[in-house]
Amino acid sequence: MPSATGWWASDGRVNAALRAGVHALEDAQAMRRAGRELLSLALIDARNHLLALLAQDESPAALQRAAHAGWYQEVWIARHVQRQRGEACDPRATRLAGIDPRADAWAAGDETPAPDALRGFLAETLEITLDLLAGSAEDDAALHFFRLSLLHEDRLCEALAEDLRATAPPSRALREPIWLPATRWMLGSARGGTVPHNERWAHEVAVPESEIDAQVVNWGQFVEFAADGGYERRELWSDAGWSWLQAGGRRAPAHVEQLLGGVLVQRRGGLQRAPALQPVVHANRYEAEAWCRWAGRRLPTEPEWELAAHTAAGRGFVWGDVFEWVAGSARAWPGAGEASPGSLDAIPPAGAQGVLRGASFATRTRQRHPKARRFAPPERDHLFCGFRSCAL
Numbered sequence: 001m002p003s004a005t006g007w008w009a010s011d012g013r014v015n016a017a018l019r020a021g022v023h024a025l026e027d028a029q030a031m032r033r034a035g036r037e038l039l040s041l042a043l044i045d046a047r048n049h050l051l052a053l054l055a056q057d058e059s060p061a062a063l064q065r066a067a068h069a070g071w072y073q074e075v076w077i078a079r080h081v082q083r084q085r086g087e088a089c090d091p092r093a094t095r096l097a098g099i100d101p102r103a104d105a106w107a108a109g110d111e112t113p114a115p116d117a118l119r120g121f122l123a124e125t126l127e128i129t130l131d132l133l134a135g136s137a138e139d140d141a142a143l144h145f146f147r148l149s150l151l152h153e154d155r156l157c158e159a160l161a162e163d164l165r166a167t168a169p170p171s172r173a174l175r176e177p178i179w180l181p182a183t184r185w186m187l188g189s190a191r192g193g194t195v196p197h198n199e200r201w202a203h204e205v206a207v208p209e210s211e212i213d214a215q216v217v218n219w220g221q222f223v224e225f226a227a228d229g230g231y232e233r234r235e236l237w238s239d240a241g242w243s244w245l246q247a248g249g250r251r252a253p254a255h256v257e258q259l260l261g262g263v264l265v266q267r268r269g270g271l272q273r274a275p276a277l278q279p280v281v282h283a284n285r286y287e288a289e290a291w292c293r294w295a296g297r298r299l300p301t302e303p304e305w306e307l308a309a310h311t312a313a314g315r316g317f318v319w320g321d322v323f324e325w326v327a328g329s330a331r332a333w334p335g336a337g338e339a340s341p342g343s344l345d346a347i348p349p350a351g352a353q354g355v356l357r358g359a360s361f362a363t364r365t366r367q368r369h370p371k372a373r374r375f376a377p378p379e380r381d382h383l384f385c386g387f388r389s390c391a392l
Contacts, residue, residue, distance in 0.1 A: 028369040032147065033193035035138050039146050040130055042366065046153040047126050049364070051119070053160040060112040062160060067106035067113055069153045070125035074098050076145040076342045078128045086141030091341035099124050140193060147194040148342050154364045155344065161362035162384055165255065166268040169321040169361045169384070171277035175214040177391070178312050182209040185307045188333045189371045198345040198373045200336040207303045213388035214316040216324060217291065219263045220276030222283070225291045226252065226259045236293045241286030244379050254282035254381040279321045280386045285354040285378035288325040288387035297389035299327040302373075304390060305357045309370040320368050322386035323356040330355050330375040345373070353377050360384035 024030045024038055025045060034042065047069070054066050079096040082089035098104075100121050105111040113121070129149065136142040161167075185207050189199040231251045234242055244250075251259070258264040263274040265281075283291075292298050300308070305326050308317045330353040339346040356374040359367065362384055376383065 026365040028366055031150065031366045032195065032369075033140075034147060034150075035143070036133055036136060039143065039150065040133055042150050043126065043129060043133070043146070043153070046150055046157065046364075047122065049157050050153060050160070051122070053157055053164065054115075054118075056166070057160065057164055058115050062163065063113050063115065063118055064106055064109050065156055065159060065163075067103065067118055067121070069156050070118075070122045071103050071107035072152045072342075073125045073129045073149050074103060077132055077149060078125065080145065083132075083145050084137065084142045086144035087340040088141065089341055099128075144194055145342060148344065151194075151196070151367065152344055154367050157364065158360070158362050162382060164268055165266070167361070168265070168267065168272075168274065169279045169281060171275045172215050172218070172279070172318060172321070173277060174218075175316045177211045177213050178308065178315050178317055180207070180210050180212060180304065180308060180312065183207050183307070185303055187303050187306060196345045196372070197336060197339045197343045198330075198332070198347060198375065199371050200333060203334050205303050207301075207307050210300070210304050211391035212300055212304060212308050212312075212317070213390070214312075215318045216279045216322055216386045216388045218277050218279055219274050221295075222253075222280045222291060223259055223263065223276070225294050228294065230290060230294050233294075236290040237286065238289060240378065241290060244286055253280060253284075253287060256282070281322050281384050282381045283325075283386055284381040285325045285376075291387070292389050295389060296392060298392055299325060299387060300390045301327050302355060302357065306370060309358070319358040319370070320361070320363070322358075322360050322384050323374060324358045325385060325387045326355050326357050328355060329353065345375070348375055356383070356385055 024034075025042055030038070031042060050066055050069055054062060075095065077083050079098055080089070080093070081096065082093050100117075102111060102113065102117075103121065106113045106118070129146070133143075133146050136146070184204055186202045187205045188202045189195045190202040195201075230236060231245065237245060255266040256263060257266060257271055263276075264271045265274045288299060305324065309319050329351045330348050331350060332347040336347070353375040354377070356376060357372070358370075359372065360383070374383075376385075
């Protein structure tokens with residue numbers, strides 16, 4: 001039931017939590033196969049997190065973004081008469097009427113909801129979603145849109161946190177790079193549960209031996225690049241990167257007021273000093289590539305990154321502090337086919353966007369999956385994004 005500050009679980013849902021094990025809410029693989037009880041708890045948790053973030057920011061952009069949570073649930077669950085068919089549904093099928101006729105305009109950004117109206121809409125949509133979930137079959141098709149709705153809402157919360165910029169990733173002591181032997185690797189995700197479209201499907205690839213950084217590049221390392229004229233040296237930048245740099249006159253990652261003499265970063269409440277061992281954040285793909293050329297290194301490939309994330313944690317490989325740019329352009333894996341209805345990860349045109357792997361400190365633990373991929377234009381820097389490098 002809703003309260004003034006969010007949602008609390010009824011006795012039945014408390015019992016469900018005890019049966020499911022609260023730890024399952026933090027398990028990224030389990031959430032992709034979550035049944036009704038675990039999904040119910042996760043959806044309540046996601047909505048509470050959304051409301052907590054919204055309480056910190058009621059700007060028009062934040063209100064419109066938050067409205068997407070209820071709108072998505074309505075469109076793909078409450079109003080969707082074929083939701084039980086999952087990916088086999090007809091996305092063009094007639095929808096039922098919604099709770100609030102303004103919701104489409106809110107989600108499209110054409111209107112800004114009043115805070116109280118939005119909170120009422122979010123309460124009603126979640127109540128309906130949970131009721132329909134309780135009556136759904138316990139199979140992948142019937143639960144498909146409920147799982148997608150959870151992923152969608154967790155990503156909205158992540159985006160709200162990125163806009164707030166209230167916190168930063170943790171500092172980490174430097175560790176030696178990690179050597180990975182040549183091997184064959186199943187890149188992408190296997191079938192089973194709800195798999196994002198851009199992870200479909202697992203296929204074997206050859207991965208040559210490589211040396212990869214144990215953690216992402218930090219501010220201390222990036223300052224050395226800037227102090228050595230990194231933003232002025234044409235030879236370090238791709239043609240596209242140099243054009244972008246000259247057009248905007250950039251001399252530091254986004255939201256950085258000062259690099260040399262101590263890194264000062266704009267965060268909520270004013271300027272904050274970033275420790276040297278804290279990961280670089282808000283660096284775009286062009287900046288990542290330029291730093292790697294300056295250091296005589298390169299960005300890792302997707303297979304290299306994924307292999308390290310799965311096999312090298314015991315040797316010090318750390319991921320999840322920031323999203324990480326990797327080499328190559330966004331593309332579909334073999335056999336992916338067309339994006340399924342309601343997909344959040346459609347494949348962009350060839351060469352149009354770069355690839356980010358991993359997660360950020362703002363990503364909910366249940367979405368920190370080592371197979372996850374994100375796509376973004378190379379100039380994009382609003383994400384909590386950084387990079388690591390490999391030996392040439």
